[in-house]
Amino acid sequence: MNLIFSPDDYDAKGQLRLPLAFWAILLLQARTWVLFVMAGASRQQGASLLELFYPDSHAFWLGLGSGIPAALGLLLTGYRQRFPRLWQSWRWVLMLTLAGMLLLQVFTLWQGEQASPLSILFTGFDLLALAWLGLNGRLRACFDPASNGG
Structure with missing residues (x-):
């Protein structure tokens, strides 16, 4: 699937702008x-x-x-052109981290620990973030060196 972006979707360096939801996921x-x-x-x-x-x-x-990994991802956003291979793989690092966090949450529930409403809420957000990181075409294009002036 080939996505078409407008010139406004790129910054002054010729890089595809990262979606706002990506920044929210890093903070999450x-x-x-x-x-x-x-x-x-x-x-x-x-x-x-x-x-x-x-x-x-x-x-x-x-x-x-x-x-x-999210804190390093925040730092790495400024070095997308300098370290394109590292940047390209970082989406997978973030996805693996989220998957690990979800598995840990399921494991603690399976062990019989009581889940607080806050932990259930964050687990739901983590699940949504994992799906978005994996499925969003715009974000995948941001991690593709060909779409980022490289």
């Missing part, structure tokens, strides 16, 4: 990092904020680890 995947930064900014209430979302410190560290 790096949500523990975002919360960590927010807690650091609010020194007086930072610890209580972290305990509210992550009562188990193991889950917090797991969230930080699973957010690393």
Whole structure:
């Protein structure tokens, strides 16, 4: 399937602009990092904020680890032309990370742990994000070096 884009879909460097939903997915995947930064900014209430979302410190560290690919993806967006092979594979890295997070959530539910409404909500968002990363033609074109001036 060949998608046709208008000249407005490209930036000044000739790269296809990343969709807004892609940035939202990166923030969703790096949500523990975002919360960590927010807690650091609010020194007086930072610890209580972290305990509210992550009562188990193991889950917090797991969230930080699973957010690393998204944080690196945020940095990598500025280097799409410089590292085209790395950029081209990064969509798969993000998809594998999301799949791993979903499998971990299913495993914890299977072990009999109680799921909070917030974790169910984020699991649903992760599932939608995984589907969008895999199926959106515009995003696939953004990861194709031929569509990015390369």
